[in-house]
Amino acid sequence: MSPHPAGSDESVSIWMDSSPPTHHPSLRGNIDADVAIVGAGITGITAAFLLAREGCSVALLERGRMAMSETGHTTAHIVEATDADYRQLVRDHGEDGARENTDAIRAAIDQIRSLVEELRIDCGFRAVDGFLYSEQEKDRSYLERQQEYLERSGVRTDWADSLPLPFPTIGGLRFRNQYAFHIREYLLAVAQAARARGAKIFENTLVNDVKSAKRGGPTTVSAEHGRVRSKSVLLATHVPLNDRGALWSRMHVTRSYVVAAPIEPKSMSDGLFWDTADPYHYTRVLETRKGLHVMVGGEDRGVGKKGNDVRRYDELESYCRERFGVHTFSHRWSGQINEPEDKIPFIGRSSHGKNVWMATGYSGTGMTYGTLGGMMLADAALGRENRFARLFDPSRRKRRAVVKKTAARRPKAPKPRTRKPAHRNLGARALSEVGEGQGKVVSMGGKRCAVARVDGTPRMLDPTCTHMGCTVTWNAAEKSWDCPCHGSRFRVDGEVLSGPATEPLEVFSAASRARRPSRR
Numbered sequence: 001m002s003p004h005p006a007g008s009d010e011s012v013s014i015w016m017d018s019s020p021p022t023h024h025p026s027l028r029g030n031i032d033a034d035v036a037i038v039g040a041g042i043t044g045i046t047a048a049f050l051l052a053r054e055g056c057s058v059a060l061l062e063r064g065r066m067a068m069s070e071t072g073h074t075t076a077h078i079v080e081a082t083d084a085d086y087r088q089l090v091r092d093h094g095e096d097g098a099r100e101n102t103d104a105i106r107a108a109i110d111q112i113r114s115l116v117e118e119l120r121i122d123c124g125f126r127a128v129d130g131f132l133y134s135e136q137e138k139d140r141s142y143l144e145r146q147q148e149y150l151e152r153s154g155v156r157t158d159w160a161d162s163l164p165l166p167f168p169t170i171g172g173l174r175f176r177n178q179y180a181f182h183i184r185e186y187l188l189a190v191a192q193a194a195r196a197r198g199a200k201i202f203e204n205t206l207v208n209d210v211k212s213a214k215r216g217g218p219t220t221v222s223a224e225h226g227r228v229r230s231k232s233v234l235l236a237t238h239v240p241l242n243d244r245g246a247l248w249s250r251m252h253v254t255r256s257y258v259v260a261a262p263i264e265p266k267s268m269s270d271g272l273f274w275d276t277a278d279p280y281h282y283t284r285v286l287e288t289r290k291g292l293h294v295m296v297g298g299e300d301r302g303v304g305k306k307g308n309d310v311r312r313y314d315e316l317e318s319y320c321r322e323r324f325g326v327h328t329f330s331h332r333w334s335g336q337i338n339e340p341e342d343k344i345p346f347i348g349r350s351s352h353g354k355n356v357w358m359a360t361g362y363s364g365t366g367m368t369y370g371t372l373g374g375m376m377l378a379d380a381a382l383g384r385e386n387r388f389a390r391l392f393d394p395s396r397r398k399r400r401a402v403v404k405k406t407a408a409r410r411p412k413a414p415k416p417r418t419r420k421p422a423h424r425n426l427g428a429r430a431l432s433e434v435g436e437g438q439g440k441v442v443s444m445g446g447k448r449c450a451v452a453r454v455d456g457t458p459r460m461l462d463p464t465c466t467h468m469g470c471t472v473t474w475n476a477a478e479k480s481w482d483c484p485c486h487g488s489r490f491r492v493d494g495e496v497l498s499g500p501a502t503e504p505l506e507v508f509s510a511a512s513r514a515r516r517p518s519r520r
Contacts, residue, residue, distance in 0.1 A: 013333040014260045015072050018288040019184040022066045027202040027226040033059040035381045036221045036230040038207045041071035042366065043359050045191045045485055051381060052197035059228045063206040067187040069398045070238045073335030074366055075258060075284060076299050077272045078112065079130045080105050080181035082365045084343040086149035092342045096205035097391060098153035103343055104265055104388045108371040109179065119193050123185035123286065130272040139276045140170055147173055153513025165267030167323040178272055180284060183508025188458065208502040210241060212353025219355045232381040235350055235358040239338060239487060239499045247394060248342055251361055253487030256333045257312040258297035261326040265292055281319060293330065296320050303336065304484025308486035309476035334478060334500060336487060346394035347376045431458045439474030441480045454479055461494045462483045
């Protein structure tokens with residue numbers, strides 16, 4: 001198995017292990033551009049290329065390395081359907097809305113195919129069949145109902161009694177002519193094409209503020225060592241940057257876990273598979289320089305909630321042993337999913353101002369919705385109307401059923417910083433009670449303290465999330481502190497792994513809450 005670096009974000013995904021690293025400079029100093037794009041995943045890179053091709057000057061800013069954040073932790077299914085319950089999708093958006101959503105996804109698939117052909121990208125892009133299936137007879141009626149509502153949404157399927165899987169099923173729905181590829185090989189080629197057309201790419205550049213234009217002036221994106229002044233800003237950050245508004249009350253955030261195992265050539269059919277189990281599983285194969293691998297994901301858990309530990313990987317590995325006969329696992333990783341209650345993304349104007357645009361809420365369909373987000377954000381920066389803008393508008397009004405579901409799942413209010421400790425006052429004993437790879441929120445000197453031990457060294461932090469004040473919890477699978485309210489994640493040393501937080505956790509001090517120097 002690939003090593004799990006202590007205190008790192010996740011284990012190395014197979015995408016990163018099978019594609020070259022990138023080495024772009026950090027932003028130093030102040031620059032001007034027509035468009036500043038924050039986030040170099042599938043949305044940001046797609047938008048950067050489309051804009052650069054139109055002759056715009058583009059600055060693309062990434063907090064880490066390009067295509068290594070959430071985009072680098074996918075399983076890269078390219079399908080025209082989503083993992084939503086299509087009966088609910090039709091109820092929430094009507095048949096016209098559901099069909100428009102299908103049209104939007106198809107437009108994104110066409111865009112991917114077009115770029116592969118135009119740029120001659122060698123990324124294993126190929127047509128495959130997709131299958132929604134079950135191992136349980138009791139799920140047959142659900143699958144039949146899904147087929148009806150998929151048809152009403154413009155997605156054609158046929159029933160397959162036998163699936164190309166090495167274990168028994170009751171059959172399932174076949175989606176013909178879907179696609180698979182190597183996500184990083186694809187995106188690195190698109191980014192290189194954007195750079196060849198003049199786009200500037202900056203890595204290891206954490207953006208911590210966006211100030212909207214006033215009286216027609218430029219919008220400013222601020223990072224630790226520089227700023228970008230631009231006419232438009234596109235927030236392609238997977239999570240809305242510095243958003244303290246209503247969007248978080250309309251989404252819930254989960255982590256999804258993946259394992260990969262080498263398999264013999266021709267031992268499994270090429271295709272995309274996802275089941276009806278709870279928790280559900282999604283499966284595909286990938287050919288790399290190191291041979292053929294099967295990838296299986298699932299075991300989703302709410303971020304910061306109980307159960308985000310190594311058992312998720314253990315359950316997936318057990319599933320693979322039973323169904324695919326594999327015994328050696330080469331990779332394990334996890335990714336974060338933002339899921340709107342009405343099951344379609346928020347793509348459009350940001351609360352930061354009229355020249356700032358955002359895209360988030362791709363659920364488990366990031367390849368298509370991420371590409372769509374890049375297309376729509378590019379159109380926004382160019383002042384073009386996009387025919388899907390109304391459907392995905394972040395300010396869209398929710399139907400009554402969605403409002404009811406949202407209220408039921410809304411995160412609890414953040415705990416105030418002045419709250420008295422709920423844990424025993426353990427003092428120095430707390431350090432010895434935290435074992436290797438463990439983390440706990442304890443009381444130290446009458447104050448709450450997040451204690452974690454990795455590589456034998458205990459680290460103590462204030463457990464208050466710097467986004468909106470919730471209390472973080474320990475994720476033993478990823479060796480991180482996670483916020484259960486809005487999904488921010490922090491390394492064992494407190495540095496931000498993923499937003500919406502942009503500031504690190506404070507270093508714990510029993511005498512005072514000594515804050516680290518601000519990045520702003």
